[in-house]
Amino acid sequence: MSESAAMPEGAIVLDHVTKSYGDRVILDDVSCSIPSGQTTVLLGPSGTGKSTLIRLAVGLAAQEKGDVIVLGKNVQSLERKELLKLRQRFGMLFQDGALFGSISVADNIGFPLKHVAKKPAPEVDARVQELLELVGLPGVGGRTPDALSGGQRKRVALARAIALEPEIVFFDEPTSGLDPQTSASIDALINEMQARLGLSFVVITHDVQSAGAIAHQVGMLFGGKLLAYGPKDEVFASTDPTVRGFLDREPNL
Amino acid sequence: MSTVSLLVKERLLDPVLEVLSTALFGFRALVVALRFPYPGDVIALLSRLLITSIPVVMAVAFAAGAMLTVQAAASLSLIGGGPFSGTIVGLGGVREVFPLLAAAAVAARTGAEFASALGAMRVSQQIDALEVMGIDPFRLLVAPRVWACVLGTPFCVVVSNTTGIVGSFLVGVLQLGIDRGSMWQHLMMSVHIGDLTTGVFKGAILGFLIGVVATREGFETTGGSKGVGRATNRAVVRSMIAVCLASLMLTYVIYGKQVLG
Ligand SMILES: Nc1ncnc2c1ncn2[C@@H]1O[C@H](COP(=O)(O)OP(=O)(O)OP(=O)(O)O)[C@@H](O)[C@H]1O
Ligand SMILES: [Mg+2]
Numbered sequence: 001m002s003e004s005a006a007m008p009e010g011a012i013v014l015d016h017v018t019k020s021y022g023d024r025v026i027l028d029d030v031s032c033s034i035p036s037g038q039t040t041v042l043l044g045p046s047g048t049g050k051s052t053l054i055r056l057a058v059g060l061a062a063q064e065k066g067d068v069i070v071l072g073k074n075v076q077s078l079e080r081k082e083l084l085k086l087r088q089r090f091g092m093l094f095q096d097g098a099l100f101g102s103i104s105v106a107d108n109i110g111f112p113l114k115h116v117a118k119k120p121a122p123e124v125d126a127r128v129q130e131l132l133e134l135v136g137l138p139g140v141g142g143r144t145p146d147a148l149s150g151g152q153r154k155r156v157a158l159a160r161a162i163a164l165e166p167e168i169v170f171f172d173e174p175t176s177g178l179d180p181q182t183s184a185s186i187d188a189l190i191n192e193m194q195a196r197l198g199l200s201f202v203v204i205t206h207d208v209q210s211a212g213a214i215a216h217q218v219g220m221l222f223g224g225k226l227l228a229y230g231p232k233d234e235v236f237a238s239t240d241p242t243v244r245g246f247l248d249r250e251p252n253l
Numbered sequence: 254m255s256t257v258s259l260l261v262k263e264r265l266l267d268p269v270l271e272v273l274s275t276a277l278f279g280f281r282a283l284v285v286a287l288r289f290p291y292p293g294d295v296i297a298l299l300s301r302l303l304i305t306s307i308p309v310v311m312a313v314a315f316a317a318g319a320m321l322t323v324q325a326a327a328s329l330s331l332i333g334g335g336p337f338s339g340t341i342v343g344l345g346g347v348r349e350v351f352p353l354l355a356a357a358a359v360a361a362r363t364g365a366e367f368a369s370a371l372g373a374m375r376v377s378q379q380i381d382a383l384e385v386m387g388i389d390p391f392r393l394l395v396a397p398r399v400w401a402c403v404l405g406t407p408f409c410v411v412v413s414n415t416t417g418i419v420g421s422f423l424v425g426v427l428q429l430g431i432d433r434g435s436m437w438q439h440l441m442m443s444v445h446i447g448d449l450t451t452g453v454f455k456g457a458i459l460g461f462l463i464g465v466v467a468t469r470e471g472f473e474t475t476g477g478s479k480g481v482g483r484a485t486n487r488a489v490v491r492s493m494i495a496v497c498l499a500s501l502m503l504t505y506v507i508y509g510k511q512v513l514g
Contacts, residue, residue, distance in 0.1 A: 100382075
């Protein structure tokens, strides 16, 4: 774990962050610096606080101790207006897509273009078509989200998350609930977009295989602690028994 | 904790906190709504409110007008004052019962719809998704719905008054055999134009309460799809209670002097 708390060049810096719900400590003194322009994967078993960590970074939840610095701003100390503005530089893929159920797929993808960037309708339409092709779903724009499969919904959510070419994109379990082939195709899509756009991607998952396929950096969360953090090859070669246990899928006793 | 202190917490402290937190939500909604965000959405929500609530309002108000007339006539005819049942409907119906029923219909129909729609958006993280896009869900979702209720409920009150009077007149004349002319005269004599404008004003206030309570229950839903059902149910029950209490208070404020001196 890196102790050099405030590495300024990180897209996201966590500095001794502690977060509890009630008297249950979810994140326990976590520090790390997530670099920009790369894919960072945070691995960990279910319920260790991976989603919580992202919610702290985007300001949907607040920590009790420590600082979360995103794009140079201390998230917790921002006023609501500034926070909303900072968030316009993020994209996020939620665990179940969080697509707006009452509007079409095309309107979902066009939503941030229309409501945040206030682009004119023809420009929105053109960009939506482009994004639908990018995620491999041309022609589904007219459907409503409930007429899509799980994998298709994630692709659409992905298109919506990158519509404004944000500086950081957060992915909450992009491959959970998908068959191995569809998972692999989502991984390929993430890699392709990362290479093409050069954005900072933060991915949380418990899918070790997927982490291997997309990560530059890997972090290992376990029991609220960041047990390992660094370049993928280093972490994957770790000799720490807990880290090894998770990576080698040994049953957890 | 002892059973007594637990009971105090559950029955006294929690409800008070709920009311306070709803009041805070209402204040925030008011501040945001005064900037009138997303007028297009307000119009869409308002038309939907009118289309879905008005049939309910009409059915309920017609029945209430008829029932009031039957009961009023039953007691008044003992002293030979059948046509005076028009006065009762004109006063009690138009001033109190019909507006209250209109608000109850809006709460049941539209309040439930708003709570379940926002609740579903909350538990499927759609509201979080808006937040992360940098869009204020309070402006986009809450304010237009509160406006729809504030604008739509007065209209429902007008419809409710009209239907209630029609119901009263038809039952009085066709069924109870009260003279058409004197029934109409008593109805019209007791309804003042001031009562009608008061009804519109009251409708706006009750509509605000319905909008705030329903969106708050939906907006703060927790606990998955079960939670959405719970929020919807609460929205209806709580907005009905709010509407009745507010209506009672308004009666004292507006008519208290007249009657109590
Ligand atoms: N709003 C909340 N209130 C109370 N507890 C919560 C809340 N949100 C999360 N938790 C708890 O915090 C812990 C961590 O949750 P989190 O969603 O961050 O886990 P996760 O690592 O993302 O798990 P998964 O892989 O299953 O998505 C869980 O035990 C959860 O029950
Ligand atoms: Mg999670």
